[in-house]
Amino acid sequence: MNLRIPILKLNDCLIVSIQWELDDQTALQFQEDLLTKLHETSARGVVIDLTPIDFIDSFIAKVLGDVISMSGLMGAKVVITGIQPAVAITLIELGIRLEDVMTALDLENGLEKLQRELEA
Amino acid sequence: MSYRSSVEILTEWDIVAARQLGRNEAKEVGFGTVDQARITTAISELARNIYLYAGKGKIEIERISEGGKYGITIIASDEGPGIPDVRKVMEDGFSTSGGLGAGMPGVKRLMDTFKIDTVVGEGTVIKATKWIR
């Protein structure tokens, strides 16, 4: 049951596409896997695509926020892509502001944004 | 007539089961995608609170109707420690577990009505309703 989220490497970026509903264990495992992979590959950027995700609760939001801060500590920038309208609305109503988080509409835009950031 | 379904919350996996039940019910009752997400999120928060703070309990989903309106009530009940200061836990950012403290005030905003009955040492019952607009 505890499937791991695959993390792909493309040039100096890691790409994560979250394809199914996150349970707590999978979310925490993902946090650990991503940081390990950042360390192993010295990647400088991460794109996390949430297109198929249809809700985010406070726990998952905290894990995502932590992943972003932790990646920052390790010198990598994170872009979140594909947040559905319903997810954006419920996150705000929950009172969660993913402030200072880079976002983009989709994976392609996210990668472009990340490249620009890394070149800057 | 009202129709009720329920999930016992004993393990972390039951949180997933409860929100899946909630989403299916919300869909069947006729809620749109945004309301489905609101209801799913609210259930997830209440179920996780049961798991974290009471150890075990129950999430019930009731289909309701009144004067041609249709909706869903989530009933989250446990026989855990209860909540000593309800006003505090309804504040954004209050958490005794290092969480975001977004759960309870969040559920109140996501749903149309929110009612909490809690007795220290006896447990907590939270009822939250959403109507189709």
Ligand SMILES: Nc1ncnc2c1ncn2[C@@H]1O[C@H](COP(=O)(O)OP(=O)(O)OP(=O)(O)O)[C@@H](O)[C@H]1O
């Ligand atoms: N069923 C419950 N029984 C006892 N105490 C509870 C229960 N639900 C919530 N609480 C208390 O209320 C506090 C606030 O809950 P809330 O869900 O708002 O935040 P949290 O669970 O701490 O963090 P988050 O939900 O953002 O991850 C909790 O820290 C806990 O002390």
Ligand SMILES: [Mg+2]
């Ligand atoms: Mg909570």
